[in-house]
Amino acid sequence: MCQKALYPGTFDPVTNGHIDVIRRAVKLFGEVIVAVAHNPQKSPLFSVEERVKFLKDAVRDIEGVTVVSFNGLVVDLARKNKTSLVIRGLRMLSDFEYEFQMALTNRKFADEVETIFLMPSEEYSYVSSKLLKEAACLGADLSYFVPPSIEAALKAKLKVKA
Helix, strand or coil: CCCCCEEEEECCCCCHHHHHHHHHHHHCCCCEEEEEEEECCCCCCCHHHHHHHHHHHHHHHCCEEEEEEECCCCHHHHHHCCCCHHHHCCHHHHHHHHHHHHHHHHHHHCCEEEEECCCCCCCHHCCCCHHHHHHHHHCCCCCCCCHHHHHHHHHHHHCCCC
């Protein structure tokens, strides 16, 4: 284990795929800061405070994980937290182009910050928060994809009858 890493994202909501990437990152780096973004370009279903709470609950038994929220550039947050490693999850090939573009842009802002791509386990490789929100609207059982508290919160927020 070399140092701490930063895992930024929207996490709207956190999924078992996110948790899997966090577990993998902790094994590699020892300490992971999970950073929930205030992103004015997105319209999240849950507030930043709710997403931070959900993540803290989801990772409470994983040693070495800290959950924070942030505004601004990821590279600025990395510098503030004295890390040069940013973790990004890659599910499918469709994620790669966007993530690659973001990593190269971040490198121009801060060439000392490296992006490391981690894949979730195969069973979570197709899971996305957007897809789960759509499935929740239709009353789907999400227990395989998210922690129970997240499923309940999703269905309550979307006013889905249990």
